[in-house]
Amino acid sequence: MTGLLSVNALSKAYSSSGRQVAALDTVSLTIAAGETLGLVGASGSGKSTLSRVLLRLLKPDSGSISFEGQDWLALRGAELRRRRARMQMVFQDPLAAFNPLASVASVLDDPLRIHAIADRKQRPADIAALLERVGLHATLAPRPVRTLSGGQRQRVAIARAIATRPSLLVLDEAVSALDVTVRGRILELLVELQREHGLAYLFISHDLAVVRAISHRIAVMDAGRIVEEGPAADVVNAPRSDAARRLVAAVPRLVTEPV
Numbered sequence: 001m002t003g004l005l006s007v008n009a010l011s012k013a014y015s016s017s018g019r020q021v022a023a024l025d026t027v028s029l030t031i032a033a034g035e036t037l038g039l040v041g042a043s044g045s046g047k048s049t050l051s052r053v054l055l056r057l058l059k060p061d062s063g064s065i066s067f068e069g070q071d072w073l074a075l076r077g078a079e080l081r082r083r084r085a086r087m088q089m090v091f092q093d094p095l096a097a098f099n100p101l102a103s104v105a106s107v108l109d110d111p112l113r114i115h116a117i118a119d120r121k122q123r124p125a126d127i128a129a130l131l132e133r134v135g136l137h138a139t140l141a142p143r144p145v146r147t148l149s150g151g152q153r154q155r156v157a158i159a160r161a162i163a164t165r166p167s168l169l170v171l172d173e174a175v176s177a178l179d180v181t182v183r184g185r186i187l188e189l190l191v192e193l194q195r196e197h198g199l200a201y202l203f204i205s206h207d208l209a210v211v212r213a214i215s216h217r218i219a220v221m222d223a224g225r226i227v228e229e230g231p232a233a234d235v236v237n238a239p240r241s242d243a244a245r246r247l248v249a250a251v252p253r254l255v256t257e258p259v
């Protein structure tokens with residue numbers, strides 16, 4: 001595995017009613033090609049701020065990001081738009097991320113058109129192939145997104161994210177709103193896509209059990225800092241930081257046996 005993403009000493013403070021909140025405090029991490037880094041932390045620990053900075057939706061106060069060998073924070077204009085195809089995002093609530101009245105086909109058509117992946121004639125076939133790839137029937141294409149189930153919507157969101165042939169997906173609480181069975185199937189789909197396309201994931205969640213199921217390594221965030229990082233099994237079985245111990249304790253199935 002080679003280095004894909006390298007985040008170095010990223011800091012970001014918000015000022016809120018005259019007070020400074022350090023949402024990110026010298027955060028550093030790396031992700032190799034084809035690897036899943038789980039990022040876990042309690043509410044307010046800074047996970048979403050980190051994902052928004054990575055996606056270039058929010059400017060950090062300091063620090064640097066190297067992605068695919070480029071100074072990611074220095075990219076501007078057309079070059080940034082072009083390179084953005086390679087790092088895509090999947091949010092918790094796909095309805096908030098795209099127009100709920102839009103059809104499945106138009107949600108998938110946008111990235112293919114904007115990033116000039118396929119011409120107008122080719123796009124319906126590409127859309128059908130994307131739907132099939134995420135386990136949805138092509139007959140769903142004309143349906144408004146809001147008429148789909150939560151699991152189907154999240155599959156559409158994943159199809160949209162992979163449409164631009166990215167090397168990294170940032171998944172922010174991407175399965176948190178789904179029931180347990182649907183969640184398991186979406187995790188299986190993500191693992192399959194990773195195997196097939198060598199995708200890397202930054203998998204962000206407050207739920208350590210879910211993160212454990214999919215991650216090669218886990219980083220633990222607390223109050224804007226990465227307080228622990230290591231192979232997934234080590235972080236879950238032998239947590240070293242208070243924050244990781246609290247998260248493990250919140251997952252009784254992982255640490256206790258039935259009596």
Ligand SMILES: Nc1ncnc2c1ncn2[C@@H]1O[C@H](COP(=O)(O)OP(=O)(O)OP(=O)(O)O)[C@@H](O)[C@H]1O
Nearest residue numbers: 014015016021023042043044045046047048049050
């Ligand atoms: N726009 C903002 N203005 C002021 N403070 C903010 C803003 N966004 C986030 N914060 C604060 O920054 C800190 C980190 O928030 P962030 O949303 O990144 O955490 P999180 O780990 O993603 O939490 P959650 O899991 O609840 O989404 C929190 O203290 C939060 O209150």
